[in-house]
Amino acid sequence: MSLKQIACNKSFGGLQKVFSHESSSLKCTMKFALYLPPEAESRKVPVIYWLSGLECTEQNFMTKAGAQQHAAVNNFILVIPDTSPRGCNIPGEDESYDFGTGAGFYVDATQDPWKTNYNMYSYITQELPFLINSEFPADPERQSIMGHSMGGHGALICYLKNPGKYRSVSAFSPICNPTQGPWGKKALKGYLGSDEESWKDYDATCLVAKYDGPPIDILIDQGTDDKFLEKELLPDNFVAACKEAQVPVVLQKREGYDHSYFYIATFIGEHFKHHAKYLNA
Amino acid sequence: MSLKQIACNKSFGGLQKVFSHESSSLKCTMKFALYLPPEAESRKVPVIYWLSGLECTEQNFMTKAGAQQHAAVNNFILVIPDTSPRGCNIPGEDESYDFGTGAGFYVDATQDPWKTNYNMYSYITQELPFLINSEFPADPERQSIMGHSMGGHGALICYLKNPGKYRSVSAFSPICNPTQGPWGKKALKGYLGSDEESWKDYDATCLVAKYDGPPIDILIDQGTDDKFLEKELLPDNFVAACKEAQVPVVLQKREGYDHSYFYIATFIGEHFKHHAKYLNA
Numbered sequence: 001m002s003l004k005q006i007a008c009n010k011s012f013g014g015l016q017k018v019f020s021h022e023s024s025s026l027k028c029t030m031k032f033a034l035y036l037p038p039e040a041e042s043r044k045v046p047v048i049y050w051l052s053g054l055e056c057t058e059q060n061f062m063t064k065a066g067a068q069q070h071a072a073v074n075n076f077i078l079v080i081p082d083t084s085p086r087g088c089n090i091p092g093e094d095e096s097y098d099f100g101t102g103a104g105f106y107v108d109a110t111q112d113p114w115k116t117n118y119n120m121y122s123y124i125t126q127e128l129p130f131l132i133n134s135e136f137p138a139d140p141e142r143q144s145i146m147g148h149s150m151g152g153h154g155a156l157i158c159y160l161k162n163p164g165k166y167r168s169v170s171a172f173s174p175i176c177n178p179t180q181g182p183w184g185k186k187a188l189k190g191y192l193g194s195d196e197e198s199w200k201d202y203d204a205t206c207l208v209a210k211y212d213g214p215p216i217d218i219l220i221d222q223g224t225d226d227k228f229l230e231k232e233l234l235p236d237n238f239v240a241a242c243k244e245a246q247v248p249v250v251l252q253k254r255e256g257y258d259h260s261y262f263y264i265a266t267f268i269g270e271h272f273k274h275h276a277k278y279l280n281a
Numbered sequence: 282m283s284l285k286q287i288a289c290n291k292s293f294g295g296l297q298k299v300f301s302h303e304s305s306s307l308k309c310t311m312k313f314a315l316y317l318p319p320e321a322e323s324r325k326v327p328v329i330y331w332l333s334g335l336e337c338t339e340q341n342f343m344t345k346a347g348a349q350q351h352a353a354v355n356n357f358i359l360v361i362p363d364t365s366p367r368g369c370n371i372p373g374e375d376e377s378y379d380f381g382t383g384a385g386f387y388v389d390a391t392q393d394p395w396k397t398n399y400n401m402y403s404y405i406t407q408e409l410p411f412l413i414n415s416e417f418p419a420d421p422e423r424q425s426i427m428g429h430s431m432g433g434h435g436a437l438i439c440y441l442k443n444p445g446k447y448r449s450v451s452a453f454s455p456i457c458n459p460t461q462g463p464w465g466k467k468a469l470k471g472y473l474g475s476d477e478e479s480w481k482d483y484d485a486t487c488l489v490a491k492y493d494g495p496p497i498d499i500l501i502d503q504g505t506d507d508k509f510l511e512k513e514l515l516p517d518n519f520v521a522a523c524k525e526a527q528v529p530v531v532l533q534k535r536e537g538y539d540h541s542y543f544y545i546a547t548f549i550g551e552h553f554k555h556h557a558k559y560l561n562a
Contacts, residue, residue, distance in 0.1 A: 011547055265350075
């Protein structure tokens with residue numbers, strides 16, 4: 001459980017840090033970035049977990065999204081984990097951008113050779129929050145989750161599978177229905193095997209249909225010029241499933257925006273306002 | 282003069298683009314980033330040039346500073362050039378981080394083998410503005426300049442050597458007195474030769490002492506935990522020279538901040554306000 005601080009930079013009155021630690025669920029050394037807002041020096045504050053997309057590390061959101069200004073104003077801790085185990089020496093782990101390293105897909109793998117290390121779902125929902133709540137001034141009763149693309153999928157499934165654990169959820173261009181897109185099918189088959197029923201446990205569109213928890217208010221953000229929209233992301237399938245299940249959802253479409261961090265940076269402030277409604281309530 | 286668009290992403294209602302072109306002053310292919318704010322679609326708008334520091338390309342400021350939100354609100358075009366010629370096949374150009382590639386130091390070299398390509402001063406003050414004013418809706422009467430570290434030095438010398446050309450200047454952690462620090466001495470000797478008198482033409486502290494132009498109002502921003510402060514940057518020397526020459530300067534010290542883009546992002550909004558006073562006057 002020992003944390004090693006790798007970097008620390010003052011940012012918007014708070015501290016942007018990077019840590020490494022030995023993960024018990026992933027059986028490797030993991031890094032995560034963490035922003036401590038100014039008031040975290042004197043009291044426990046809410047936490048937002050950000051899950052990144054394919055090929056990202058803890059660096060991308062930390063350096064490109066401009067989120068610290070909003071975390072500082074709202075006094076939220078930001079936790080930015082890596083997107084997969086690293087350096088596990090599994091044959092094939094570095095062969096493609098959409099499977100293995102950088103592409104953990106936020107599932108707990110059941111298949112060899114992945115199941116020893118590729119347990120990102122447990123890491124994100126169990127190990128990491130336990131670590132954060134133990135080591136930092138985080139209010140364990142006030143946590144929310146958000147993400148982008150593969151990480152938007154991750155945020156949605158973590159939220160839907162754990163009613164009440166997170167106060168709110170939002171996602172930029174999430175993979176909403178991975179059982180129906182090429183990225184999702186490849187990852188779910190690789191990590192979970194060929195029984196497609198098992199894939200549905202990690203598909204937000206399937207999960208929302210059987211959601212049975214406190215009232216929720218899901219925010220999906222989507223650029224209209226996103227080249228992955230129609231083949232990989234499928235937000236309309238998710239919205240239809242929400243309507244069928246009578247779960248409130250807002251699909252915010254952004255005219256002319258793409259899949260990049262330039263798009264995320266433009267609207268990240270609105271997402272912090274969404275989370276603040278619940279985290280500060 | 283033909284521009285090739287390499288990238289285009291919508292950002293804060295405007296467009297963040299990257300271009301390449303054949304530079305006549307540098308005799309190589311150069312890239313620059315350019316942000317077009319929303320109103321540039323319908324009228325000519327002011328321009329801010331950003332000069333980056335050692336090892337940077339056109340990418341760093343574009344992705345890490347969070348400047349687009351401020352350029353959008355103020356309707357400023359942002360121009361972000363690269364920091365040196367690239368790929369000139371000069372022996373030794375890639376040997377060190379502080380000389381050659383990524384370290385043009387915004388001078389016009391007089392020494393072989395650098396003088397054919399390493400003319401960043403002419404590129405920044407002549408060729409690039411001509412190109413920008415020809416190809417984009419830029420108001421040539423309303424331009425300002427800013428930068429960081431080596432680029433802060435660049436912004437100061439371009440401003441001081443061309444009275445009236447730029448409406449305002451600001452610099453984050455600039456190399457204020459390069460004739461007195463190791464980075465500056467190495468670069469000036471390499472590009473300009475061993476006659477130290479010639480170095481003073483590119484030293485802001487020397488230049489301000491003989492400044493003879495319209496009234497000016499220089500903004501210097503400096504983190505107190507910047508590890509390069511005492512050996513390389515020397516802002517106190519510049520402030521003393523400004524006082525001696527009765528040139529108004531503000532040295533804004535930032536407690537606990539370092540030399541990074543996390544620091545720049547924190548205060549970039551204040552710098553845009555400084556420039557807006559002059560660009561919108």
